[in-house]
Amino acid sequence: MIQPQLPDDRRPPLTPQLAVRITVIGGCALAMFAIIFFRLWFLQVLSGDQYVAQARNNRTRQVSVAAPRGEIVDRNGAVLVSSRQTVAVQIVPTDLPVPLRNPSISELEHEPSANVAVFNRLAGVLGMSTSRQKCKVVGYEMVNGKTVELTYHPRLSLVSCDVAQAVYQLPYADATIATDVKRDVLYYLSERHNEFPGVTHPQVYVTSYPFQDLAAQVLGYVGPISPAELKESEFQGLPENEVVGQTGLEAYYDQYLRGSNGADQVEVDSQGDPIHTLPLKPAIAGNTLKTSLDVKLQQAGQASLAQSISGNAPAGAGGAFVAMDPQNGQIYAMGSYPTFNPSVFTKPISDAKYKSLFGAGTSDPQENRAIDGLYPTGSTFKVITATAALMSGTWGLDQTFDDTGQYCDGPGSCLHNSGHAAYGVVNIVQALDVSDDIFFYNLGAKLNVDPTTHPQGGALQQWARLFGIGQETGVDLPYAASGNLPTPAWRAKVSQEEIQYEHQHHTGCCTIAYPGPWTVGDDVNLAVGQGDVLVTPLQLAVVYAAIANGGTVVRPHIGLDVENSIGDKVLQRIDPPPARHINIDPPYLDAIRTGLREAASAPGGTSADVMGSFGKPVYGKTGTAQHNNENDQAWYACFVPATATTKPIVVVVTVEQGGFGAIAAAPVARQILSQWFYGKPGPYVAGTSTTL
């Protein structure tokens, strides 16, 4: 007995039942081997040739050859953006000692030591820190068929962070660790390439900006294509590591500027090192974009604007200017303050550096305030009010108004001129000259119509709309704002939203300046460019261009033509037709122009002390707008028409919290005009007028 307590398991001889079952198992084994043998026979003997070819293809890899992007040049051919060849140090995640394929965040944090050794060795060579720090990684995951963006903050070394960001942005994308690497570093890496598996140093093109921060927001910058962009039709068929324009002209004209990458067939030896390169397809450089910008004018404008802002506005305030041909909408210069140097985006930028350049407290240097800065226009709006009043017959050229110094729409609610001035009996030309608010309050009230029968407003709204207020200008830049033109219908809508918001949150929201139904006060405000009207500097430039050219609402544009990469052949002209022509009776147009001319030249004119001494006839209007309960927004809009010069120009300048337009904005416009007509910005002439 072995184990008396256990049931007896003595074996009967092979029972028929067991014999059957063992036969079944044997049959299974036989079937299994038969399947495997036949499959192997099929793969290896019958279709082996096909797989030999595939394996050989695996051995020769196709390597993409970067094409240089096209240049962006100014109207005289000065290069604003060029493509420069340099060497980048990159990590190919799938060639690392432990290949990275779709790693999880925790796998990245606990990177295999063989990879960490390579990262740290590379960091040492490049002089980068190896200590772990917070790293922002944005990934995309498919959740229920939708691509969802997820952000992680693992603690990684700098090199590891670059790799993580690259593989999370797009799987199998190479991570650029550094560009513009010194020659001795490259020699070191080439000589010891066995110590740096997965590290490559290909020739790449990076954009360079000879004029640094000049027109940065207009030119824009380039960056690796995002997964969302890859799905868009305009980027169809692009490789996953393609670099495309992200903002500004680079984005708008990307399809012309972007070259077509070439390809080399590279054979690798048993170590994976290239031994043979055969060019398959040459890289084709991108086309050159010629713009209407004038480098000197742009420089003068940016310098003058910066000077004015530092002298007149509190810290953190921004500003913008536009200089444009009033006849055809070609933009000579467009600036936004604060600005930045786009070359920071040509190499990997750390989270901390990005925050210090563009984060909170930097007033968003990437914003192009000339096209998406939205402000009430202040008195610069009065040309529209005057046109509407004259053209609708609400006011006549010889009609006068007695300005007693206040405008009251009820007991105790009176409005005054700036400095409580009373201008006495004035006509419309004189009212423009001295920027008489009371006069225009009166016009606004007269232009108001019954909101129930006219939900889109009366003549004032109609003419503002014709001038392009509240509509996109059609400029050839992405992210241009359309602004807001208040109408009874609009007010009813936002009031409804406001009521709903208060109902839900028991606190007011802030979408409109004065909640409640449409009143005559809305048109009184609009008549002087106050209240809920929001306009971009470029939109205002289009308005003044129309006054200057006799009613043509131009389509502003910066692109002039697309040329081939050598610059000897124009491939496409960019000459968009004007948006529309509005008919303003010549006597009325003349009256408005006279008002503007006197404002800029006659004694008592709002900008006469700035522009009066200028050698060309300037037609200008100051503006000072209350905005967000901050210091007033300073505006100046002016033009020198084609009747007075061969190079007509319209200039609009605005300074956030700059105070009076004559003090903060008009001097910048004068320096721009001086540069344009005399080739030098001349002295900074500050005005003294404290009208609105």
Add this chain to the structure above:
Amino acid sequence: MSPSIQRASPETSSIRPRTIFLFDPLLLFAAVGLTICSAVTLHGAFGSSYSDRQIAYAGIGLVLAIALAQIDYTRLREYRYGLYALLILSNLSVYVIGRSALGAQREIPFPFISVQPSELGKILLIVSLAAFAVDRVRYLHERQTTGRIMLLALGPAALVIKQPDLGTGLVYVAIVLTVLFVAGTSWKQLTALAALFVTAIALVLIIGPAIGVHVIQHYQAQRLEAFLHPSSNPNSPGYQTNQSIVAIGSGQKSGTGIAHATQATLHFLPEAQEEFIFSVVGESYGFAGAALVLALYALLIWRALRILTMAKNLYGALIAAGILGMLMFQVFVNVGMTIGIMPITGVPLPLMSYGGSSVLVTFIALGLLQSIHIQARIASAGKGRALLS
């Protein structure tokens, strides 16, 4: 034959000088042959650091197998509760002290090698499950017995799948099904079990995800998806399967030779030394090499089947059945995966795949088979003597 055949006398379990020669030489030949194939392939494609370690593991395994072969496996039946407890505890311990390798907790670190409890668990499961089946030898036809034995296996299988190691968990299931099949569970119950599994798979793969319950890991679902809908996109999860097929196919009849095995050596096939070692054999040595390896497995399985039929008692037969089920499942699933007829699961190819745990556990299993063989020979020799006298 009368049921009162002579039982093994107590001395048979002690090592006697001549019993050592009663082992099955063909089984040993197959094991050594496969080890040599593995070492040659690893050495050629990945260098001596891999082949040397693999040979060292096999050496330790061989010593363990020889020692085990000398013991009467029947004594293991006494320790069934302890062995089963060890199976459960070791697999649970992974969750506490396991070292995470690529996101999975499968190993317990020891000074020299990391042991995967799920691998060792295969042996523990076979030995304890066979003992439990023998305990209920008279009730094997009953539903409760079948259910109980199934649950005893599915518990640890679930623990292993959760680690997550789906492949090894499925090996556990293959083991219990083979044991039940050989133990004599009725065809009706086997059919019911099959129906149950189809339902379970449907639940896990189709109904579960639909109502938001994910039993298997995301990557496992992806691999399954890749198997069901193979893609030529090398960036997709079907990449490994495609590269493996290209590797094997390009080997043709006689192979590219290890120096030209670009698929394996240029890292087109990731982790080829482990689960995709058969692809390396197929690429480097062609149909001839693959057929040689398969022939050695056929020999191994034939001998295991033969040992199953000659076992002196039911316990031995059931242990042999469990080992047979394990070997057949692993060979078919692993080779099937490399040639694109099975989905990718992390099942190693016995004795071929690089890795200490797998090699040691396979040798232990073969040692048990040898023990069954030796004991059967001793029993029949004793029987012969009894008849002669």
